[in-house]
Amino acid sequence: MQQEEEPKHLGKVRVPHVLTVAGSDSGAGAGIQADLKACSARGVYCSTVITAVTAQNTVGVQGVNVVAEDFVREQLKSVLSDMHPDVVKTGMLPSPGIIKVLCQSLKEFQEALVVDPVMVSTSGDVLAGPLILASFREELLPMADIVTPNLREASALLGGAPLQTVGDMRSAAKSIHDIGPRNVLVKGGDLPESSDAVDVLFDGKEFYEFHSTRIITSNTHGTGCTLASSIAAELARGSSVLSAVKHKDIEKGVQLKCWLIVDVIGLVQSKRYVGSALDYSKDILIGGGRQGPFDHLMKLKHNALPCMRRPFDPSDLLMYAVTDSRMNKRWGRSMSDAVKAAIEGGATIVQLREKDTDTGDFLEAAKTCLEICRRHNVPLLINDRIDIALACDADGVHIGQSDMPACVARTILGPDKIIGISCKTPQQAEKAWIDGADYIGCGGVYPTNTKENNITVGLDGLKTVCLESKLPVVAIGGIGISNVRAVMELGVPSLKGVAVVSALFDRECVLTESRNLLRAIMDSTKAVK
Numbered sequence: 225m226q227q228e229e230e231p232k233h234l235g236k237v238r239v240p241h242v243l244t245v246a247g248s249d250s251g252a253g254a255g256i257q258a259d260l261k262a263c264s265a266r267g268v269y270c271s272t273v274i275t276a277v278t279a280q281n282t283v284g285v286q287g288v289n290v291v292a293e294d295f296v297r298e299q300l301k302s303v304l305s306d307m308h309p310d311v312v313k314t315g316m317l318p319s320p321g322i323i324k325v326l327c328q329s330l331k332e333f334q335e336a337l338v339v340d341p342v343m344v345s346t347s348g349d350v351l352a353g354p355l356i357l358a359s360f361r362e363e364l365l366p367m368a369d370i371v372t373p374n375l376r377e378a379s380a381l382l383g384g385a386p387l388q389t390v391g392d393m394r395s396a397a398k399s400i401h402d403i404g405p406r407n408v409l410v411k412g413g414d415l416p417e418s419s420d421a422v423d424v425l426f427d428g429k430e431f432y433e434f435h436s437t438r439i440i441t442s443n444t445h446g447t448g449c450t451l452a453s454s455i456a457a458e459l460a461r462g463s464s465v466l467s468a469v470k471h472k473d474i475e476k477g478v479q480l481k482c483w484l485i486v487d488v489i490g491l492v493q494s495k496r497y498v499g500s501a502l503d504y505s506k507d508i509l510i511g512g513g514r515q516g517p518f519d520h521l522m523k524l525k526h527n528a529l530p531c532m533r534r535p536f537d538p539s540d541l542l543m544y545a546v547t548d549s550r551m552n553k554r555w556g557r558s559m560s561d562a563v564k565a566a567i568e569g570g571a572t573i574v575q576l577r578e579k580d581t582d583t584g585d586f587l588e589a590a591k592t593c594l595e596i597c598r599r600h601n602v603p604l605l606i607n608d609r610i611d612i613a614l615a616c617d618a619d620g621v622h623i624g625q626s627d628m629p630a631c632v633a634r635t636i637l638g639p640d641k642i643i644g645i646s647c648k649t650p651q652q653a654e655k656a657w658i659d660g661a662d663y664i665g666c667g668g669v670y671p672t673n674t675k676e677n678n679i680t681v682g683l684d685g686l687k688t689v690c691l692e693s694k695l696p697v698v699a700i701g702g703i704g705i706s707n708v709r710a711v712m713e714l715g716v717p718s719l720k721g722v723a724v725v726s727a728l729f730d731r732e733c734v735l736t737e738s739r740n741l742l743r744a745i746m747d748s749t750k751a752v753k
């Protein structure tokens with residue numbers, strides 16, 4: 225009997241999708257490259273139809289190679305016939321012929337169209353000459369749901385009179401609206417003598433002004449492409465709302481209102497996104513020219529910290545120091561003093577376990593501890609608080625069985641962060657491995673007063689877990705100088721070290737206790753060999 229074929233889409237999730245039709249920027253600050261990064265940062269898939277390849281850097285545009293019209297058509301056909309984007313966004317369209325091809329290809333396209341009428345790069349180089357003005361005005365703009373000219377482009381579309389004030393931006397938005405697009409956003413990134421960054425939206429009825437703090441930076445190459453892509457991404461995310469309204473076939477006035485609401489929501493978020501990325505990137509250095517790119521994903525500075533991060537090494541677990549705010553209070557020392565002393569005494573990894581510190585104070589203390597750890601090349605983990613780990617860019621987290629599931633933590637933290645999980649049984653150890661943890665903490669080995677009502681597993685329980693675990697193990701719970709030998713002498717290869725709280729921090733001199741404990745650990749590992 226022939227088996228019925230499973231529907232191809234069963235169990236799959238449709239993701240929002242923007243198609244960008246634009247030029248490539250070899251310096252990757254603007255154009256297609258900016259669109260890809262902006263959509264990725266906003267959680268939206270981005271496909272790309274390339275209209276021109278530019279040789280470009282932070283100095284300017286050194287060359288432009290226009291893609292043949294037929295091949296632009298072919299790319300459009302490939303994407304539109306198969307992948308069904310929710311929104312099309314256009315950037316550099318270098319010739320009237322390419323605009324014609326685009327408009328023909330979009331005839332059947334029912335979804336939103338965002339047009340960024342790119343003409344001149346921020347460096348002042350021409351990307352699309354005056355020949356295309358007529359095509360913009362007559363063919364593309366009337367099809368657009370939103371068009372986003374900067375000051376120079378708005379001026380060019382209207383015959384050349386310069387725009388110098390917010391008032392000028394308003395009248396330009398109104399005049400461009402008369403050409404036919406549903407919404408016009410005139411961007412004021414280059415408005416002279418303006419302390420904030422103002423953009424003006426006109427929807428045919430009302431004006432809206434969007435203000436944000438002007439970031440003082442020269443890394444603004446690609447802001448226009450990024451804003452338009454982010455607006456397209458927001459529209460793609462909201463497109464289910466739009467299509468629901470469209471399909472109800474309600475009268476045009478109501479439909480327009482809905483478009484506007486989505487546009488306004490998307491605009492606020494998009495502008496905030498550009499502002500945050502510019503602020504994050506204001507001091508990065510790429511290229512020697514006047515206008516640098518910025519970091520759309522806000523990650524590049526991670527690799528510029530004083531000490532380069534290295535991958536997790538299981539031997540880091542040898543002497544694992546876990547801080548405790550109550551003990552520090554009792555002995556009158558700060559979290560960072562405690563961490564510094566433990567590291568100077570030989571701690572090979574540090575975990576901040578702060579159960580009753582306010583979030584703001586915890587973050588500040590964690591940042592100070594991180595600096596100390598980085599200076600000594602010792603990884604710093606945060607217990608349970610993934611938000612704190614992300615905010616201070618710690619090396620990872622340690623989580624318990626009742627905290628956030630490890631697989632979710634992995635998704636949030638990404639592939640490079642260290643994740644440790646407390647496990648008492650081989651089953652939990654197996655799950656930790658499947659979920660993508662880097663190590664497990666097994667215990668309590670002995671009773672301890674840092675965790676009340678904690679079931680102890682004893683040396684036998686520890687050994688059972690170690691024998692089964694595919695991940696490196698650190699033993700925890702009531703371990704100190706008097707019993708560390710018994711633990712390490714279990715001699716199971718996966719057991720890489722001991723984690724200690726009271727034995728280091730509930731003592732008068734953390735430095736001395738750390739030194740002594742490290743010596744005892746080393747002696748017992750030697751004895752095993």
Ligand SMILES: Nc1ncnc2c1ncn2[C@@H]1O[C@H](COP(=O)(O)OP(=O)(O)O)[C@@H](O)[C@H]1O
Pocket residue numbers: 346373374375411412413414421422423436437438439440441444446447448449451495498499502
């Ligand atoms: N220095 C800045 N600080 C904050 N926002 C800015 C800055 N420069 C530009 N923007 C914003 O970036 C977006 C793109 O604007 P603009 O730079 O004028 O476009 P284009 O790159 O096309 O010339 C707008 O929302 C604008 O307000």
Ligand SMILES: Cc1ncc(COP(=O)(O)O)c(N)n1
Pocket residue numbers: 246247248249254255256278280315316342344345346351444445446447448449450
């Ligand atoms: C290929 C290409 N497309 C667009 C721009 C506009 O850049 P900006 O957003 O800085 O004006 C550019 N410089 N290069």
Ligand SMILES: [Mg+2]
Pocket residue numbers: 346413444445446447448
């Ligand atoms: Mg700009």
